Amino acid sequence: MIGSDTKQHQGTEMAVLKFGSSILRDVHAVPAAVHEIYRHVQEGQTVVAVVSALMGETDRLLEMARALDEEADPWRIAEFLSTGERQSALLLSMALERSGLTCAVIEPASIELRAEGDPLDSDPVSLDAESLHRQLSSIQVVVLPGFYAIDEAGRTVLLGRGGSDDTALFIARELGAACRLVKDVGGIFERDPAVPGPAPRRYANIHWDEALGVAGKLVQPKAIRYARTHNLSFEVSALNTPTGSIVGPGPTRLVDGPGTVQGPMTVALFGLGTVGYGVYRALSAHPEAFDIVGVAVRERAKRRDGVPERLLTDNIDDLLAREADLAIDVLAGDGPSGYVIEQALQAGRDAITANKEVMAARGVELEELAHRNGRLLRCSASVGGSLPAIETVRRISANGRVISIEGVLNGTCNFILDSLAAGVPFDVALADAQRLGFAESDPSFDLSGRDAASKLRILARHAFGIDLADTEMEVVGITGIDHEQASEARHSGEEIRLVARCEQTAEGYTAAVRPVRLPAEDPLAQVRGANNLLRLRLEAGDTVVVTGRGAGRWPTSESVFADVMEIYRYRLLSSGDQGP
Numbered sequence: 001m002i003g004s005d006t007k008q009h010q011g012t013e014m015a016v017l018k019f020g021s022s023i024l025r026d027v028h029a030v031p032a033a034v035h036e037i038y039r040h041v042q043e044g045q046t047v048v049a050v051v052s053a054l055m056g057e058t059d060r061l062l063e064m065a066r067a068l069d070e071e072a073d074p075w076r077i078a079e080f081l082s083t084g085e086r087q088s089a090l091l092l093s094m095a096l097e098r099s100g101l102t103c104a105v106i107e108p109a110s111i112e113l114r115a116e117g118d119p120l121d122s123d124p125v126s127l128d129a130e131s132l133h134r135q136l137s138s139i140q141v142v143v144l145p146g147f148y149a150i151d152e153a154g155r156t157v158l159l160g161r162g163g164s165d166d167t168a169l170f171i172a173r174e175l176g177a178a179c180r181l182v183k184d185v186g187g188i189f190e191r192d193p194a195v196p197g198p199a200p201r202r203y204a205n206i207h208w209d210e211a212l213g214v215a216g217k218l219v220q221p222k223a224i225r226y227a228r229t230h231n232l233s234f235e236v237s238a239l240n241t242p243t244g245s246i247v248g249p250g251p252t253r254l255v256d257g258p259g260t261v262q263g264p265m266t267v268a269l270f271g272l273g274t275v276g277y278g279v280y281r282a283l284s285a286h287p288e289a290f291d292i293v294g295v296a297v298r299e300r301a302k303r304r305d306g307v308p309e310r311l312l313t314d315n316i317d318d319l320l321a322r323e324a325d326l327a328i329d330v331l332a333g334d335g336p337s338g339y340v341i342e343q344a345l346q347a348g349r350d351a352i353t354a355n356k357e358v359m360a361a362r363g364v365e366l367e368e369l370a371h372r373n374g375r376l377l378r379c380s381a382s383v384g385g386s387l388p389a390i391e392t393v394r395r396i397s398a399n400g401r402v403i404s405i406e407g408v409l410n411g412t413c414n415f416i417l418d419s420l421a422a423g424v425p426f427d428v429a430l431a432d433a434q435r436l437g438f439a440e441s442d443p444s445f446d447l448s449g450r451d452a453a454s455k456l457r458i459l460a461r462h463a464f465g466i467d468l469a470d471t472e473m474e475v476v477g478i479t480g481i482d483h484e485q486a487s488e489a490r491h492s493g494e495e496i497r498l499v500a501r502c503e504q505t506a507e508g509y510t511a512a513v514r515p516v517r518l519p520a521e522d523p524l525a526q527v528r529g530a531n532n533l534l535r536l537r538l539e540a541g542d543t544v545v546v547t548g549r550g551a552g553r554w555p556t557s558e559s560v561f562a563d564v565m566e567i568y569r570y571r572l573l574s575s576g577d578q579g580p
Contacts, residue, residue: 014136014177015045018146018168021055022184023239024088030095031285036182036239037141038562041101042380042388044395046136048177050146050168051092053084058147074119078148079156085145085164093143099558100386100549103141106132108149113167115149121160123222124149124170132175140548144171162220169223169234179234181219186238187245188215190254199256204243207250219247240289242569264291265568268319268349270340271330272297272304272312274437275354275381278557279330280307282564289568294319296331316340320347326567329353330381330560332440338362345369345377352563354381354556357445360454364467376570378563383455384409386555387532387548393462401539402463406501409455411530411551412439412446413478413498417515418528420486421495429483438530438551449477449498449513456500456513463536464504468511476514489517495525 017040019033033049040047053061061081065072089105096103111131115122135142146164151157159166165181172179185193188211189200206214208228212221219236227234227247237244267283267290269276276295283290284306292311297304300314313319316336320327320343327344329337329352337355344351345366353359359366359382370377383389389407396402408414415438419429430447433439445451453475457468478498489496494517502511518525523545527533532550537543549555 013043013045014048014175015040016048016050016168016172016175016177016179018050018052018164018179018181019088019092020052020162020164020181020183021057023182024052024092025055027054027091028285030091031099031282032239033092033182034095034099034101034558035282035561035565037096038099038101038386038558039240039565041140042391042562044388044392046139047141048132048136048171048175049092049141049143050164050171051085051088051143052146052164053088054091057084057087075155075157078119078158081158082145082148082156085147089143089145096141096143098554100552100555101141102139102547103143104135104139105143105145106135108145108167109154111144113149113170115151115157115159117157119151119155119157122149122151122157123226124159124166127171127174129174132171160220160222162223165220165223166226169227169232172234173230173232179232180244181234181236182239183218183236184238185218186241187243188218188236188247190214201254201256203245203252204255205246205248205250205253207252208247210250210252211247215247240565240569242573264289265326265571266291266293266324267326267328267564268292268294268296268322268324268344269328269330270296270316270319270337271332272307273330273332274553275556275560276330276332277304277307278553279328279560279564282557282561290564293322293324320344324349325571326564327351328560328564329355330557331355338366341366341377342369345373345375348373348375350376350378350567352378352560352567354379354560356382356451356454356458360457363458363461376567378566379458380563381556381559383458384532384534384548384559385411385530385550385552386558387534387546387550388559389455389459389532389534389546390462392534392544392546393459393536396536396538396544397463400542402504402536403539404501404503404537405456405459405463405534406499406503406524407534408497408524408527408532409500409534409550410446410449410452410498411532411549412443413449413452414527414532415439415530415551416447417478417481417486417496417498420481420483421490423483423487425483426479426481433530433551436530437553447477447479449475452498452500452513456502456511459534460502460509460511464502464509466509468502468509472509472511474512474514476512478515481515490520493520494518495520495522497524497527499524 112128115124146167188203191200233248296319338358416429499516500513530551
């Protein structure tokens with residue numbers, strides 16, 4: 001959400017990511033594409049995700065059509081086959097929304113993506129780039145079905161087999177965006193890496209002409225020729241890999257292939273509650289990358305669907321004693337998160353936590369411990385769920401002086417305040433938040449404002465390099481607000497929001513968390529449900545606004561898993577491996 005007086009830093013960079021059928025094998029593979037997209041959102045990019053049909057779907061549709069009429073009208077065939085890409089786009093959008101990312105599915109016709117030629121093998125020639133830019137100014141991800149466009153008569157036409165590659169490269173050129181074709185191999189190799197024999201070398205860079213000779217089955221040849229004609233470079237890579245192959249003007253350069261694969265990263269998971277189960281599912285979906293050595297739970301006897309009993313332990317020290325490369329702390333409530341993180345770092349392991357209380361109170365100490373032991377400590381999920389708050393503050397602070405940070409940082413409170421404004425009594429609104437997974441069984445940490453205060457302390461550390469003490473911050477929660485007050489504010493053209501704010505002044509810093517009445521046109525007032533919003537004001541006069549879902553299993557687990565993948569990619573780079 002970017003206001004009219006706002007310079008859009010978050011999103012000045014765009015990425016076009018293409019996901020083919022080898023990635024979107026079936027509905028269970030769709031979340032892996034979400035992880036890749038979220039990685040780019042965390043890095044400050046807005047994303048156009050171009051998708052192919054699920055694996056085998058185009059052939060299935062074509063067989064159905066030909067069973068009825070071998071000589072069917074080609075435009076009718078094109079319209080029918082395009083439903084495969086539409087299906088993929090809608091499935092991906094559902095997965096993105098579940099993970100808390102703002103997205104929209106855009107039909108090629110809605111951006112006037114036009115093509116000319118054979119109705120089953122056309123070439124894209126134009127689109128309304130301004131319309132696509134407008135979409136990207138207010139959301140994080142646009143999902144675009146690849147493979148088809150419209151002709152001058154408005155009829156659906158196809159771009160040939162593998163045409164989603166063509167779609168992605170054309171869109172990237174029109175937007176001036178980077179383009180990454182995400183495949184099931186980590187780049188272009190001198191020969192098929194799946195064939196037994198010595199490991200083939202990977203092309204770090206390859207000229208378009210040479211790519212036509214060695215990558216014709218991996219990348220649509222027509223798309224490569226389009227890129228060559230328009231002097232367009234693009235990347236071919238696999239999901240969540242740190243490197244790939246750049247196809248462009250060259251010079252061509254070969255590097256050693258993956259080498260000796262060191263095996264999956266071993267992971268100890270502490271906590272299997274609402275968020276922990278989401279993280280477990282994400283990890284277990286990638287056995288080639290992660291080996292879960294154990295899961296710490298409060299009650300070992302409690303049944304947990306899909307989790308092998310042999311992994312469960314109710315003894316934290318037992319799990320800490322097991323060999324693991326990475327410790328993930330998603331313990332609920334006031335569990336011993338600080339102890340887990342400290343012990344893991346001292347044992348020479350990387351660590352991830354979603355516990356904002358620990359990072360607010362002990363963040364400086366734990367980060368110094370990680371640095372002394374040469375380990376990585378990540379805590380993206382401790383602030384804002386899927387909102388890339390910490391990453392945004394780090395990036396913006398490195399490029400300019402931040403003078404204030406403010407935001408709606410607690411999804412539970414925002415959901416309740418929204419419900420109150422709609423006339424729902426407080427106890428009913430709270431029960432709804434708990435039923436939907438936005439609030440814990442004991443919601444006092446959220447409702448008192450302490451959750452938002454902890455998040456503000458973490459952000460202030462990254463924005464200003466200060467460590468706010470609790471005594472330096474006024475903290476007022478929402479328990480004093482009822483539905484009559486919230487309804488009256490809405491009828492008056494205002495909204496009540498729990499706002500966390502830290503500002504640099506001539507005397508130092510002021511910080512507070514408290515309910516505030518805001519005019520309806522303020523972006524903070526426009527945050528709905530369990531969403532969060534962070535606004536940074538810079539010395540140069542610019543304003544940066546980012547949004548995302550701030551509560552719930554999937555947004556928070558997506559943020560945790562993004563930290564996991566960052567450490568995984570770092571491990572691959574450090575070992576010289578390019579992944580499985």
